[in-house]
Amino acid sequence: MATYISDGKKLLEAEYDYIPNVNDIIDGMRVLSINFRNNEEYAVFLLELNTRITCYIFDEIFIIGKSDSFNSLNDAIEAWNNEVI
Numbered sequence: 001m002a003t004y005i006s007d008g009k010k011l012l013e014a015e016y017d018y019i020p021n022v023n024d025i026i027d028g029m030r031v032l033s034i035n036f037r038n039n040e041e042y043a044v045f046l047l048e049l050n051t052r053i054t055c056y057i058f059d060e061i062f063i064i065g066k067s068d069s070f071n072s073l074n075d076a077i078e079a080w081n082n083e084v085i
Contacts, residue, residue: 001025011061018061020044029054032073035080043080045073055085 003025004011011018011026019042024031029046032053036042041064046054048068053076057065067085070076079085 006056006063009063011063014061016060019058026056033077035077037080043085045076045080055080057085 001023020031022031032047033045040059044056048054053070053073054068055076056063
């Protein structure tokens with residue numbers, strides 16, 4: 001389990017080709033799931049302290065999008081799969 005902080009644009013102190021793992025911590029939130037859309041872009045679903053779900057969209061270690069406050073992991077994954085986020 002690794003702990004990372006972002007500056008809102010990328011993961012700090014992470015290798016260029018690093019992909020977070022389930023149970024890693026990013027910005028104080030636990031990684032629950034990782035879903036890939038294509039070879040470069042992927043979504044990381046994070047558990048907020050208030051038990052809501054945030055989604056960071058990555059290209060390598062760069063954060064290219066963020067969507068937060070989903071009620072459940074299923075809602076967040078469905079939004080990702082339907083390209084709402």
